[in-house]
Amino acid sequence: TQLLEQSPQFLSIQEGENLTVYCNSSSVFSSLQWYRQEPGEGPVLLVTVVTGGEVKKLKRLTFQFGDARKDSSLHITAAQTGDTGLYLCAGDARGDAGGTSYGKLTFGQGTILTVHP
Amino acid sequence: DSGVTQTPKHLITATGQRVTLRCSPRSGDLSVYWYQQSLDQGLQFLIQYYNGEERAKGNILERFSAQQFPDLHSELNLSSLELGDSALYFCASSVGVGAGRYNEQFFGPGTRLTVL
Numbered sequence: 154t155q156l157l158e159q160s161p162q163f164l165s166i167q168e169g170e171n172l173t174v175y176c177n178s179s180s181v182f183s184s185l186q187w188y189r190q191e192p193g194e195g196p197v198l199l200v201t202v203v204t205g206g207e208v209k210k211l212k213r214l215t216f217q218f219g220d221a222r223k224d225s226s227l228h229i230t231a232a233q234t235g236d237t238g239l240y241l242c243a244g245d246a247r248g249d250a251g252g253t254s255y256g257k258l259t260f261g262q263g264t265i266l267t268v269h270p
Numbered sequence: 271d272s273g274v275t276q277t278p279k280h281l282i283t284a285t286g287q288r289v290t291l292r293c294s295p296r297s298g299d300l301s302v303y304w305y306q307q308s309l310d311q312g313l314q315f316l317i318q319y320y321n322g323e324e325r326a327k328g329n330i331l332e333r334f335s336a337q338q339f340p341d342l343h344s345e346l347n348l349s350s351l352e353l354g355d356s357a358l359y360f361c362a363s364s365v366g367v368g369a370g371r372y373n374e375q376f377f378g379p380g381t382r383l384t385v386l
Contacts, residue, residue: 186374
């Protein structure tokens, strides 16, 4: 059973601060995705990382996939109140990333981020 | 808007009853996934269908069943409902096939089920 552990579980910061959310596993993932979810809505895909060591930037958000493809991090620079939400990482454990895209994602428990003005 | 639609948005029912949740995937997506989200359990995968066939099963109770129809919409049936079944139920879809494609899933707005 693949497990993804996210930390911290809760994060409460002031606007303008930086933060990092971690997603760790003992399993290797063919790809890993980050989602953001607001209360009462469905998760929204932010990014997919697929190569060990890959770094992707989305405005103030920086996503990194570990070299061994077992862990990932999300760094937010100069957080804004609009960044408030639940951040979820999800791993696809299929061994063959070039094959057919079947199978379930394993989700972490999530990090609830609150950015105060 | 993810392109995935779910109905109804809210559902309130009593214990012992049966309900059906409906999902229409994004245009062109062949895979449909069902998830349950509760405060204490997080987002739990229930079941996946690909082009009408069941492909993967997660922590789905025997009281729950699903199917995907020829037009690719899917329904999740929940029966003999218990108080603990109260949760948000999400449907997600993905393209589901093709070399180089990753399992990027797009979620619907969810159905909030309340069992009284």
